[in-house]
Amino acid sequence: MKDTILYLIPALGLVGLIVMALKSAWVSKQDAGDEKMQSLADKIAKGAMAFLRAEWKVLGYFVIIGALLLAWIGTMKGSPEHPVHSSPIIAISFIIGAVFSALAGYFGMRIATKANVRTTQAARTSLAKALKVSFNGGTVMGLGVAGLAIMGLGGLFIAFLAMFKVVEVQSTEMMTAIEVLTGFSLGAESIALFARVGGGIYTKAADVGADLVGKVEAGIPEDDVRNPATIADNVGDNVGDVAGMGADLFGSYVATILATMVLGQEINAGGDKFGGFSPILLPMVIAGLGLLFSIVGTWFVRIKNETDSVQKALNLGNWGSIVLTGVASYFLVTWMLPEKMSWFNAARGAEFTSMGVFAAIIVGLVVGTLMSLITEYYTAMGKRPVLSIIRQSATGHATNIIGGLSVGMESVVLPILVLAGGIMGSYYFAGLYGVAIAAAGMMATTAMQLAIDAFGPIADNAGGIAEMSQLPEEVRGRTDNLDAVGNTTAATGKGFAIASAALTSLALFAAFVGISGIDAIDIYKAPVLAGLFVGGMIPFIFSSLAIAAVGRAAMDMVNEVRRQFREIPGIMEYKAEPEYEKCVAISTKASIREMILPGAITLISPIIVGFIFGPEVLGGMLAGVTVSGVLMGMFQSNAGGAWDNAKKSFEKGVEINGETYYKKSEPHKASVTGDTVGDPFKDTSGPSMNILIKLMSIVSLVIAPYIAGIGATDTNKGSNCANKEACSMGHNGMGKCDMNKCATMSKAECAAMCDSLGCDSTEKAACMSHYGADGKFKACDKACCKSDGKACAGDAAHCKKKEMGGACCKDTANSEEKPCCKKK
């Protein structure tokens, strides 16, 4: 039964990829329009590929260096106290993750650059046709990402189970297999970071640059063929919103499943049909089912008439797949999981039920839905937040900016309350596993989410091509209709992405604590609190670097466009073609150059903190990054979205204090300023926060086995006591009193030592309890942490929590082991 379902997982991924190929072929078959349209589309496609090639070249070096480093640390075995279970194979896992992530972006972008012009052409016929082409383009992206993720994870897991000869869940072999599998996620998420940041800088440098000179200075419309930066702008939609978003969600998807698997291996699910593997397999199977139901959901996305609501059709598909997945998980959970499960190490959490797991999945679905709805409220036209920005545009640029910043800051309140509720709820139902599976449930319909997301930039591009090709008003009307819906879905997609990143990070955080061998992250300790501060600061410097990069690159773009207008005569009269490729080159170069530093900070800071200060301080830093990153991500994304739609509202005219204002009015100019400020917020730094927090968690997870035991983080509670775990009862039993030393002392000497080290009275008492009535030292008791939860016969008392598989603790005084204990 275990093997059947094990092979079913990659098979489901393959189904997704086959459907993707069919849809892709269908899109390619569609009419690509007249020569002019094809030429423009060709320029966009070439520009996009040029960026990908440039990015891949840099990332190639990164992947090689990363793989070598991973292979090297994979050979380490750790100390006897803190054994490491890894293998150099992790390097291969990393490379595959990186390649799959790049592939996911590539598939999406290739189809997007085909679907855009075909959507324009379809819009000449009908809205229904245009929606079909653009949404099918998006679907290809969604299915590609989900299919590759499931096939990759499932396939590698089968391979690693075989390679490391895993028989039991609670075994060092399984730990090795899972640790090696984290390499896949690390590879995927690293590429995602660079794709998101690089793509984000690219698209906004082009967009801001094009707007500033084109719209503001030269007074030509957006997407005007005379603007030298217009091709770069359209390329940007593809590299940022399609490839970047795809890589981002690919990373989240993989990381969520993986984190749940890591926690799953800590769970005693004896009595299931899968040899105890069910908690590990469950997230992959849910993902596979979610993929199937996403395919089903795409059938609902269709309209018949010009006046049908596109948004409704998309909602129907989205809701269909979510509800189907929710219902299916009930049966899946009942079938796969035993009724009750417990943690092998009971300190990790209480017992929970299969219905608790189902409830946690529902919590995840609800959190994801609420986050999307709240994001939509804060960024949609006609709602209070956007209306307030419009009103504040009447008094100028500055008040428009103040209004947008205020809306963005306000917009974090409800999502955080929902998230906090979701954390507590899913934890209540199934402990830490519940938090992770909630994230997995939320991410199950990623294929559908991404299809809806990627549809947006395709429609946007289609409109751009229609404008540049000077097609009839009617065509542009249809693409505008799709584009407007795309703006809303882009906003809700961002809400979904940040919620998923937050839950994923929490799941990774929980997994990290398990693997790094700490049992608390106590912010009351000064170094941990310092870690929290430093972690909280990182999203600020990351955002600062990202938006400054956009500012700089946009200035380069502005100067280049001004130069072309000045030096190439006849551009404005359509007599000469601008040098589009120079603008493309500026964006490409800037984005590649500027993505290095933020990426490096993300990757290196957890390594430095982890190896110098140890896992508990690193845990504090991760918490800081997660909280601050989620807040900054939502603040920036929502402010940007609200500014964007405040500006868009002027197209149909807005009423402020009884007067109606249209485009080119003073308030509209103020709203353009807000939109331009919002551009890097919502498309560069804001969404990068997702990957920042996930990637730092994954890096920490990968290094967790190596830093276990580093750092006297517990400066006053006794982690310096090397043997405390072997000999004490509570985990902070004896403070700094070293039993090895006490063993050579009299009771009075040991008491003096405890005092001098600042042990408190209970710690001291624990030390004293090792002296017999005669005042002589007696060796500590021995005990097992047996996987069945039963203690050894005899004077069971103490054991090492960290050691798994029922291994006995070693008595330092005499190293015999009780017969009931299994050898490691």
Next chain:
Amino acid sequence: MKDTILYLIPALGLVGLIVMALKSAWVSKQDAGDEKMQSLADKIAKGAMAFLRAEWKVLGYFVIIGALLLAWIGTMKGSPEHPVHSSPIIAISFIIGAVFSALAGYFGMRIATKANVRTTQAARTSLAKALKVSFNGGTVMGLGVAGLAIMGLGGLFIAFLAMFKVVEVQSTEMMTAIEVLTGFSLGAESIALFARVGGGIYTKAADVGADLVGKVEAGIPEDDVRNPATIADNVGDNVGDVAGMGADLFGSYVATILATMVLGQEINAGGDKFGGFSPILLPMVIAGLGLLFSIVGTWFVRIKNETDSVQKALNLGNWGSIVLTGVASYFLVTWMLPEKMSWFNAARGAEFTSMGVFAAIIVGLVVGTLMSLITEYYTAMGKRPVLSIIRQSATGHATNIIGGLSVGMESVVLPILVLAGGIMGSYYFAGLYGVAIAAAGMMATTAMQLAIDAFGPIADNAGGIAEMSQLPEEVRGRTDNLDAVGNTTAATGKGFAIASAALTSLALFAAFVGISGIDAIDIYKAPVLAGLFVGGMIPFIFSSLAIAAVGRAAMDMVNEVRRQFREIPGIMEYKAEPEYEKCVAISTKASIREMILPGAITLISPIIVGFIFGPEVLGGMLAGVTVSGVLMGMFQSNAGGAWDNAKKSFEKGVEINGETYYKKSEPHKASVTGDTVGDPFKDTSGPSMNILIKLMSIVSLVIAPYIAGIGATDTNKGSNCANKEACSMGHNGMGKCDMNKCATMSKAECAAMCDSLGCDSTEKAACMSHYGADGKFKACDKACCKSDGKACAGDAAHCKKKEMGGACCKDTANSEEKPCCKKK
């Protein structure tokens, strides 16, 4: 000896107040200029007083309600498990704190509204004279704040020691005295919040409103007498920058000293000359000395010639008082403290030395200095950050905003690293007491800091009066010189204020943990993590409300000014006087109305979270608020400061890409937008963060005794075990196994219960250890947590950490107490 120094403390405060009165009389004696100047100054003074009266009226209700509530909870005694040591007297303490805080603001504002016009008049003679008048005005404010704080705290402490008959440091009487004293800090900080937020909204609504219509629309200079909002703008400088800043620093000053005192009562300083009181007295004595050395420092602030540097004179005074205080604390610490100190409850920290305390003070002074320097770098003219904003002004409003936001975000990096280093350093030297005393050391020269700070708005006002009175260029030149220096000191003052708030909050945080009876804040627990998220969100909603309030009030102001220009003929030709008082009324009304909601959130949210979820979740929330508040405070203050100086740089002309731009150029207009956005950032929401984080900590500290024991925050580690502390060894000894129940069970039954409750193997082992070889339950051991650190004779093992004063734990099975134990 104890009494001598006890009475010396308020005496030092009185010295400060006497010097203040002398300086105040000197300023009042100075020439107030011609009739026109006096009339303008009179309008400003009346407007300021009108605001204070309106504010006091609202705050009067608040103080009465707050006092009644405090008196009521002061009567509660808590449960036997968690006794509360308080008294209804806390209400009186609260009222005195509130009144003193209001008085501090009032003193400062009254002298500032006198010093402004006298500075203008003095500037007709010489720069030296103008500096003398304006700096003496600032000194009055500084001495008033520090003198009131020291006299209030010292006097109340003497009164409470007598009232509650405190004899020993480790006693419930002392706990009561200190808890009641926290009321003083709560009163002070509550008033500070409203003063800062209300004042901040007032000043920026007037400033933004005046700028938008005056400078931008009507094209008249700042402070032009024809602008109806100009008086409101000048009033704003006094109510926001003087009264608000004064109340803020008064609050920080009191809170820091108090937090150190709270921690001081936990320290065993046996062997000092003050009956063990030295760690409690030390922060007050340091503050008193700092006040004296601040008076000494003011002597250095003088110049002789027109070309002398005002900044240098101020620096000399500042450095003088800091160095003198640092040197003096060496002798003070050596004299007052015993060589070695330990914590009564050893779990709170390791032993430390008096030299460690001195080192921690130096860490505090260094952190404060570095924070000021870094802030100056990020906001000063001619440095990279401001220059980068200037450059980005060339491409328009949007890039200017992007540049400023980017600078603001970047500016948090170094301060956070300094702060993290400061936390670790001071903790390393003297544990939690070190963190608190570092903050106290930093705040010691508050009088000087505030003198320098308050000098800024006085000079600003003086310039305004010179402009409005159309005095000669030469006079305006001198006031501009002072004003420019004032801008820099305002920025560094904000850096100092946020650093002090951060350290103060940490000290309060440490004090809170001690009083609420928890011994860890484990963010790995889901509810605590949820608390961290919610806490992190609060600075965002607070900022959002504050800047939105400014936006709204500024719009009202704009509409009123437009109306006056339209409806009152002859304003622009100086023929009719604008209705200044209407603008003053708008600002006053708006600020009072808008300060309520943010204030309520700050005060109520810790109460709700504390009473529902208990101290550990509240601790998580406090950590979230502190980290996020410090980051948002620095981000906003520094971005605002940088924008301001980027705009100011245009006055002398700036070079961008080889061209020089002056005022009224396009880049200058863009820089005005940035400045306007920065106004609420740097003067409303940014500095409010200080008070937000301090006040939430103080509220938590006040409610801490009442929430001890609330909330099953430890959902999986056994806090449900009512008797675990009485009977277990480590603090999480036995998981959920209730010893009361086990006492009625056989060993096997108890084992089954442990399993069913999810206890882990060590917890279970702890339970099992209570069964004898015959399988029967035996009562647990009894032990003391004696204050001298020695355990009871006999089989000492377990005790309640939370109970102080050497009280024995009660054995639930048989309630005898060992003879060595003291009664509570």
